[in-house]
Amino acid sequence: MVKPSWAFVITYFIIFLNLLLGSVFATIPADPLAQQELDKVLKLPGQTFNLxxxxxxxxxxxxxxxxxxxxxxxxxxxxxxGSKPVVLWLNGGPGCSSIAYGEAEEVGPFHIMADGKTLYLNPYSWNQVANILFLDSPVGVGFSYSNTSSDLLSNGDKRTAKDSLAFLLKWFERFPQYKGRDFYITGESYGGHYVPQLSQAIVKHNLETKEKAINLKGYMVGNALTDDYHDHLGVFQFMWSAGLISDQTYKSLNLLCDFQSFIHTSNSCDNILDIASAELGNIDPYSIYTPACPANVSQSNRLLKRMHKVGRISEKYDPCTEAHSVVYFNLPEVQKALHVNPNHAPSKWATCSDVVYTTWQDSPRTVLDVYEELIHSGLRIWMFSGDTDSVIPVTSTRYSIDALKLPTVKPWRPWYDDGQVGGWTQEYAGLTFVSVRGAGHEVPLHKPKQALTLIKAFLSGSSMPSSELFSDS
Structure with a gap:
């Protein structure tokens, strides 16, 4: 027997080490179940509790x-x-991270304390009723990346839907235990485009392949960008009726910003939006009755101009949760625990990408045509709205729903949570609308208990709860 030389042993060891390290960061391993096991998060930094x-x-x-x-x-x-559905959550922007918002301050279980290093469990996490999948989409958002730098400058609605569909098909291969499981898509803000567009892509894929590769049952969006004309109309009316802007500014907004795209506005529209921002003062336009984060009040002009971009907003309300996420997800030990590929980790992780936002390629002025198509496909479709948001307010959502001209199945009524009015609801043929009283743009952040009631009703396909004094009959 010929003994191997030391050079051979060292070479073999290097090859083995490269293969081992490569498998950790591979995106398409030979064995999907092996990759699933590699993706398992063992413990998060700052986690002081058992799971x-x-x-x-x-x-x-x-x-x-x-x-x-x-x-x-x-x-x-x-x-x-094993008995629960899979719920995908998508934040908007475009360019904002579902990890930053959906997971870390809204519907996820792991929320971040003010030190930016310690976690606490969200008692109203949606994983009480479902398996929750958070996705950073498109590339350039959060930890998602591309080996082709120009990809970050060419994102748009169409490619986002296509890539998200490709992701889901790969993901279900990696997690075969969820194949065929009831699947729902949820999200907010510019997710008002992402969610129905991805739903449409899934329905088309299932028809083309003649199989339910993804068992999509429905979708739900909150404070959602839906139709530019009705969204603008509702924003301006809400700000005026809430006493936030002057009569003259209200008239000018309707005159100069009608039919403007939320992504690419005109100079005249931008100028009057700046005036409106000045009239609002240093408030959080995403939640007009709660305190703004002191670090962000100077950004009010910029924030209002990007009216669809998600904001920053626990039993104890903290207006600075976005700042805590920035600290936490930039920690090297956190990125390591989450299996972030060090070769592609952003030099500075951010909640939203300005590059993605400012270079967005395509954004249709309406997705109401998608709603009309999907309502006929039999999907369960819900829209919800926090009623203290001036960015995509309840008035905008109601105008968009009215434009669909759907017959009413159950008329407008209050719904209740622990004997108190949680909001109002109306059920149409093919769509249910729910408002959440006192919630801003990020409903699960401001009203987490009511948001959990909302997802429970949506997943069960039941009406929002009534008090004993206000029955559905």
């Missing part, structure tokens, strides 16, 4: 040629995940 559920984080490559890879974080249901 009754598993969670996973990693990447799936959605385009091999350019090397586009989307980052996800799956949080399994707290109890009996």
């Amino acid at each position: 009754s559920f598993a969670h996973y984080a990693g990447y799936a490559t959605v385009n091999e040629d350019s090397g586009r890879a989307l980052f996800y974080w799956l949080v399994e249901a707290a109890e009996d995940p």
Whole structure:
């Protein structure tokens, strides 16, 4: 027997080490179940509590040629995940992270304390009723990346839907235990485009392949950008009726910003939006009755101009939660725990990408045509609205729903939470509308308990709860 030389041993060891390290960051391993196990998150920095559920984080490559890879974080249901549906959550922007907002301050279980280093469990996490999948989409958002730098400058609605569909198909291969499971899509703000567009892409894919590769049952969006004309009309009316702007500014907004795109506005529209921002003063336009984060009050002009971009907003309200996320997700030990590829980690992680936002390519002025198509497909479709948001306010959503001209099935009424009015609801043929009283742009942040009631009703397909004095009959 010929003994191997030391050079051979060292060479073999280097090859083995490269293969081992490569498998950790591979996006398409030979064995999807092996990659699932590699994606399992063992413990998060700042976690001082034990968990009754598993969670996973990693990447799936959605385009091999350019090397586009989307980052996800799956949080399994707290109890009996095998019997619960899968719910995808998408934040908007465009360019904002679902990890930053959806997971870390809204519907996820892991929320961040003011020190930016310590976690606490959200008692109203949606993983009480479902397996929650958070996706940073498109590339350039959060930890999602591309090997082709020009990809970050060419994002738009169409490619986002296409890449998100490709991600889901890969993800279900990696997590075959969820194949065929009831699947729902939820989101907010510019997610008002992402969510119905992705739903449409899934329905088309299922028809083309003649199989339910993804068992989509429905979708739900909150304070959602839907139709530019009706959204603008509702924004201006809300700000005026709430006493936030003058009569003259209200008239000028309607004159100069009618039919303007929310992504690419005119100079005259921008100028009057600046005037409106000055009249609002240093308030949080995403939640007009709660205190603004002191670090952000100087940004009010910029924030209002980007009227669809998600804001920053626990039992104890904290207006600076975005700042806590910036600290936490920039920690190297956090990125390591979440399996962020160090070769593609952003030099500075941000909640929203200005590059993605400012270079957005395509954004249709309306998605009402998508609603009309999907309502006929039989999907369960809900729209909800926090009624203290001036960015995509309740008036905008109601105008957009009215434009669909759907017959009413159950008339307008209050719904209740612990004997108190939680908001109002109306059920149409093919769509249910729910407002959440006292909530801003990020409903689960401002009213987490009521948001949990909302997702429970949506997933069960039941009406919002009534008090004993106000029955549905």
